[in-house]
Amino acid sequence: GEDVEQSLFLSVREGDSSVINCTYTDSSSTYLYWYKQEPGAGLQLLTYIFSNMDMKQDQRLTVLLNKKDKHLSLRIADTQTGDSAIYFCAESMRGSARQLTFGSGTQLTVLP
Amino acid sequence: EAQVTQNPRYLITVTGKKLTVTCSQNMNHEYMSWYRQDPGLGLRQIYYSMNVEVTDKGDVPEGYKVSRKEKRNFPLILESPSPNQTSLYFCASSLRDSSYEQYFGPGTRLTVT
Numbered sequence: 214g215e216d217v218e219q220s221l222f223l224s225v226r227e228g229d230s231s232v233i234n235c236t237y238t239d240s241s242s243t244y245l246y247w248y249k250q251e252p253g254a255g256l257q258l259l260t261y262i263f264s265n266m267d268m269k270q271d272q273r274l275t276v277l278l279n280k281k282d283k284h285l286s287l288r289i290a291d292t293q294t295g296d297s298a299i300y301f302c303a304e305s306m307r308g309s310a311r312q313l314t315f316g317s318g319t320q321l322t323v324l325p
Numbered sequence: 326e327a328q329v330t331q332n333p334r335y336l337i338t339v340t341g342k343k344l345t346v347t348c349s350q351n352m353n354h355e356y357m358s359w360y361r362q363d364p365g366l367g368l369r370q371i372y373y374s375m376n377v378e379v380t381d382k383g384d385v386p387e388g389y390k391v392s393r394k395e396k397r398n399f400p401l402i403l404e405s406p407s408p409n410q411t412s413l414y415f416c417a418s419s420l421r422d423s424s425y426e427q428y429f430g431p432g433t434r435l436t437v438t
Contacts, residue, residue: 311381315369317365
């Protein structure tokens, strides 16, 4: 079945760039997502990328997709303390919510 | 304000005592679902509903029930809770079965002793 893997923890200094990595196994995934979960809150969709794209940039966020290696990354430029959260990678076939598979989440800690 | 609400936000209960976690959305969404979040496992789907009176099992449905009598509400029912159902639960909704426009509730932390 589908599997999405992420490392569990990442620490960076304020002002540095953060790179959160994710690998997935389902080659038929067409939508790949990054969600952010702040303490005590639900998930917030940060950005998504279609499988026919290599890169997507949105302000401080850059998503890179290597479809050959089934590797997705989220780069946060100029990381701030407000970026401290859990970041989930997820994939879906045809954009279906029924078929949305989440990774385990990466806890990003931004140090002053 | 468009939102998904869940109640209660925190609940401690004992094994075997039936409980219901409510979920309500004010966006006239057709699709609703329940997830549980456990450390190191991410979110796993429990049940989903494509519309009123249409529900189906997700990946981890054992020990849970749902109902969808009205479009806005999608309660999660634990008939006989057990300690392995201690978890953080999220309700989500979207206009249709579309993962790029899902709204998530704030979560319900359930502890079963």
